[in-house]
Amino acid sequence: MFDSNKVKLGIAPIAWTNDDMPKLGEENTFEQCISEMALAGFTGSEVGNKYPKDTQVLKKALGLRNIQIASAWFSSFVVSRPFEEVAKEFINHRDFLFEMGAKVIVVSEQSKSIQGKIDVPIFKGKPYFTDDEWKLLAEGLENLGKLAAEKNMKIVYHHHMGTGVQTAMEIERLMDMTSPDLVYLLFDTGHLVYSGEDPEYILKKYIHRIKHVHLKDIRENILHMIRNEDLSFLQGVKNGVFTVPGDGCIEFEPLFKILDENNYEGWFIVEAEQDPDLANPLEYAIKARNYIKVMTNL
Ligand SMILES: O=C1C[C@@H](O)[C@H](O)[C@@H](O)C1=O
Numbered sequence: 328m329f330d331s332n333k334v335k336l337g338i339a340p341i342a343w344t345n346d347d348m349p350k351l352g353e354e355n356t357f358e359q360c361i362s363e364m365a366l367a368g369f370t371g372s373e374v375g376n377k378y379p380k381d382t383q384v385l386k387k388a389l390g391l392r393n394i395q396i397a398s399a400w401f402s403s404f405v406v407s408r409p410f411e412e413v414a415k416e417f418i419n420h421r422d423f424l425f426e427m428g429a430k431v432i433v434v435s436e437q438s439k440s441i442q443g444k445i446d447v448p449i450f451k452g453k454p455y456f457t458d459d460e461w462k463l464l465a466e467g468l469e470n471l472g473k474l475a476a477e478k479n480m481k482i483v484y485h486h487h488m489g490t491g492v493q494t495a496m497e498i499e500r501l502m503d504m505t506s507p508d509l510v511y512l513l514f515d516t517g518h519l520v521y522s523g524e525d526p527e528y529i530l531k532k533y534i535h536r537i538k539h540v541h542l543k544d545i546r547e548n549i550l551h552m553i554r555n556e557d558l559s560f561l562q563g564v565k566n567g568v569f570t571v572p573g574d575g576c577i578e579f580e581p582l583f584k585i586l587d588e589n590n591y592e593g594w595f596i597v598e599a600e601q602d603p604d605l606a607n608p609l610e611y612a613i614k615a616r617n618y619i620k621v622m623t624n625l
């Protein structure tokens with residue numbers, strides 16, 4: 328039984344307005360987004376591009392709806408840019424999240440990433456880090472982890488399609504090269520299955536390093552189409568490769584069981600970016616909330 332004081336349920340704004348493709352859902356307002364999150368029964372959110380930057384304004388709007396900020400994505404470039412430059416941006420991001428009461432910071436290395444390149448096939452175009460780049464990555468992330476620790480926060484690394492840390496082997500390499508006290512892991516069900524990995528394997532292996540969870544499901548037929556037609560990550564999203572948990576091919580029951588048995592503490596964030604014109608965000612948020620209720624005691 329999950330302890331509802333220790334495991335909280337949030338949803339990402341990316342189903343309303345997509346940060347990777349801001350045109351997708353640009354008509355949906357910030358207020359509509361957070362009101363619908365609350366209406367569907369969620370008490371947490373990550374931060375989207377329409378959220379007010381002023382923490383007082385943001386706190387007031389969220390407080391009215393009983394929603395907390397769980398975290399927000401940070402694109403790091405520790406492999407390709409001077410560390411001081413990255414650190415400056417990271418500290419601003421960290422301080423914003425600290426002020427909003429978040430405990431974890433989602434970090435994903437975007438040097439060489441193709442996730443935002445609409446014309447690059449997601450499978451054939453996948454980038455790889457050289458040995459030297461791996462060293463820069465590990466050192467840079469540990470240093471970001473130290474900066475997070477100054478505020479009693481943690482960085483949770485987001486493995487991601489189209490980046491240098493996508494596969495199980497790459498996740499293992501990163502975990503091996505970094506201190507477990509400085510670099511934690513974000514477990515994203517959708518990205519692991521998309522890449523062809525076994526999510527149970529990663530979850531079991533790193534359960535004590537996993538401090539944040541993104542719940543997204545995969546439409547298998549669209550995944551096959553992406554492979555067969557050499558589509559890019561963003562084309563895949565537009566075509567509906569991602570959906571909410573329970574609506575695709577991923578088996579969530581064993582994953583929840585592992586998390587529960589190991590007393591996972593932190594957020595479950597439903598994160599299912601798709602075209603809001605085709606998949607009504609409120610309808611899918613309610614669908615996700617109901618599924619999680621059935622699968623867990625939350
Ligand atoms: O956590 C995430 C943030 C998005 O911007 C990203 O592309 C999405 O797929 C994801 O998992």
Ligand SMILES: [Co+2]
Nearest residue numbers: 485515541598
């Ligand atoms: Co994610």
